[in-house]
Amino acid sequence: MTQAQVSDSPYAAGEHTVQKELAKLLGPSGILTGDEISHAFTQDWAKDRTGRCMAVIRPATAQDVSQVCRLCAEAGVAIVPQGGHTGLVAGAQHDDTDCIILSTQRLNRICDVDTDNLSCTVEAGVVLETLQATLKEQGQQFGVAIGSQGSAQIGGLISTNAGGVRVLRHGMMGAHVMGLEMVLADGSIVSSISGLHKDNRGPDPLRLAIGGEGAFGIITKACLRISPQWQSAATAYVGCASFGDALAMLRHLRGTAHEVLSAFEVMSAACLPLAKFVDPTLVPPLDAPVHVLVQLGSALDLPLDDMLENALSAALEQGIAADAVVAKSDRQVQRLWALREGLVEGHSRRGYHVRSDVSLRLGQLPDAVSALETMLAAEFPDWIAQSYGHMGDGNLHFNALPLETMVETQAREIGKQIEQRIFDIILERGGSFSAEHGIGRTKAGWFHETMPARHNLLSRIKGAFDPDTMMNPGCLLVREDAKL
Numbered sequence: 001m002t003q004a005q006v007s008d009s010p011y012a013a014g015e016h017t018v019q020k021e022l023a024k025l026l027g028p029s030g031i032l033t034g035d036e037i038s039h040a041f042t043q044d045w046a047k048d049r050t051g052r053c054m055a056v057i058r059p060a061t062a063q064d065v066s067q068v069c070r071l072c073a074e075a076g077v078a079i080v081p082q083g084g085h086t087g088l089v090a091g092a093q094h095d096d097t098d099c100i101i102l103s104t105q106r107l108n109r110i111c112d113v114d115t116d117n118l119s120c121t122v123e124a125g126v127v128l129e130t131l132q133a134t135l136k137e138q139g140q141q142f143g144v145a146i147g148s149q150g151s152a153q154i155g156g157l158i159s160t161n162a163g164g165v166r167v168l169r170h171g172m173m174g175a176h177v178m179g180l181e182m183v184l185a186d187g188s189i190v191s192s193i194s195g196l197h198k199d200n201r202g203p204d205p206l207r208l209a210i211g212g213e214g215a216f217g218i219i220t221k222a223c224l225r226i227s228p229q230w231q232s233a234a235t236a237y238v239g240c241a242s243f244g245d246a247l248a249m250l251r252h253l254r255g256t257a258h259e260v261l262s263a264f265e266v267m268s269a270a271c272l273p274l275a276k277f278v279d280p281t282l283v284p285p286l287d288a289p290v291h292v293l294v295q296l297g298s299a300l301d302l303p304l305d306d307m308l309e310n311a312l313s314a315a316l317e318q319g320i321a322a323d324a325v326v327a328k329s330d331r332q333v334q335r336l337w338a339l340r341e342g343l344v345e346g347h348s349r350r351g352y353h354v355r356s357d358v359s360l361r362l363g364q365l366p367d368a369v370s371a372l373e374t375m376l377a378a379e380f381p382d383w384i385a386q387s388y389g390h391m392g393d394g395n396l397h398f399n400a401l402p403l404e405t406m407v408e409t410q411a412r413e414i415g416k417q418i419e420q421r422i423f424d425i426i427l428e429r430g431g432s433f434s435a436e437h438g439i440g441r442t443k444a445g446w447f448h449e450t451m452p453a454r455h456n457l458l459s460r461i462k463g464a465f466d467p468d469t470m471m472n473p474g475c476l477l478v479r480e481d482a483k484l
């Protein structure tokens with residue numbers, strides 16, 4: 001699908017009444033049509049899919065969002081909410097022109113930071129990195145950190161219930177949500193924002209939007225839990241002989257640094273060359289079959305470097321770790337994290353690859369990695385296994401890269417078979433095929449097939465929020481079931 005095809009659509013600029021109404025409502029800066037719609041809105045981050053839409057709408061207030069929803073409901077036009085468009089399961093794009101993309105980029109105000117209450121209230125389009133920087137100026141921090149934080153927005157993070165590198169310490173995005181403001185399909189604005197830590201006036205129905213991927217309505221504002229900025233931190237890069245030893249290392253650190261253990265990331269050695277696609281000067285500080293990145297952090301001024309060094313010395317003595325380096329400067333910390341954070345982008349820059357986002361009970365991870373790598377070597381010998389992820393949360397990204405000589409169309413065909421095998425191996429072990437990226441459009445079929453009762457119940461609940469299936473149709477819930 002090319003840009004020209006967007007403007008060739010039957011709903012090209014000026015031809016559809018709802019577009020004229022939306023333009024009247026929001027003014028020229030609030031609507032993009034035809035050739036004004038750049039690929040940033042239609043093509044997903046990984047460049048795997050290109051969607052279509054009749055217009056991109058950019059409201060600046062919740063009242064604007066409400067009016068847009070009313071107009072679209074009257075015209076029978078679907079709405080696809082879009083934040084930073086960094087999602088990895090095609091949730092923020094639609095295959096047809098019968099929808100508008102509602103971008104939250106202009107809903108970008110930080111309304112308050114309440115340091116007594118340890119909360120902040122922000123609009124949905126605030127970029128995570130902007131929030132982190134604002135909080136830091138006030139001696140505070142936000143407990144979610146992910147590789148895409150320079151673009152991902154609060155509304156998108158809530159809608160995917162994003163995870164990232166600090167889940168083992170602070171929990172996923174949903175754990176930080178104290179209240180939400182949402183606009184429903186009929187244009188009504190509903191809020192559960194009270195700023196209260198304790199508020200048991202019945203269950204909050206808006207919490208369905210956490211991980212709801214835009215299927216229940218549009219999040220316009222959120223009240224979020226914050227915490228005091230770290231006063232001390234320590235980072236180490238550890239080499240282990242196997243994923244089994246990496247698990248032993250995690251157990252060991254829990255025993256020695258539990259309260260301050262904030263990140264435990266793991267990468268097989270085969271992944272490391274990928275970071276060079278992002279920065280060719282990145283070199284791991286050690287050689288080992290499995291690389292582990294460990295971070296400790298505390299709001300108190302504690303001797304965390306010493307604590308980490310002592311823990312690592314003991315691990316080396318016990319043979320759990322083969323080698324270890326403790327970072328001695330901020331630059332070294334940054335370079336070690338760049339190795340880990342470069343992987344997602346490195347995979348994408350290399351080209352088409354099979355991507356997965358699975359989770360298991362922590363103790364099952366080493367066996368699952370071994371089963372997946374054995375499967376790939378035996379059944380798909382022209383593919384390279386890449387095992388990495390947030391091991392501290394039992395979250396593995398097992399990816400597979402085709403040899404560079406393989407034609408892309410052939411690779412995509414074989415890729416579907418590999419995805420199915422990964423899915424089988426993880427489900428056999430009671431794991432999940434979506435740990436933190438969500439369901440989107442790419443996994444809606446699997447969700448429907450493997451969890452019909454849950455899918456059905458969610459579809460019926462969606463009916464209360466969105467009776468005519470105007471909100472992100474085909475995302476999270478398969479379309480046939482979505483009107484039950």
Ligand SMILES: Cc1cc2nc3c(=O)[nH]c(=O)nc-3n(C[C@H](O)[C@H](O)[C@H](O)COP(=O)(O)OP(=O)(O)OC[C@H]3O[C@@H](n4cnc5c(N)ncnc54)[C@H](O)[C@@H]3O)c2cc1C
Binds near residue numbers: 087124162213220
């Ligand atoms: C380099 C890189 C690293 C990443 N690392 C991680 C990681 O460590 N952990 C992780 O969990 N994810 C990760 N991701 C995935 C992605 O960044 C997250 O899913 C993120 O939460 C998406 O936010 P977004 O603003 O880009 O949302 P989008 O991609 O714009 O949208 C995601 C979904 O949310 C819906 N949505 C967006 N805004 C709203 C709203 N206001 N109201 C209702 N629905 C809405 C969309 O319709 C869509 O279904 C990574 C992605 C990249 C590219």
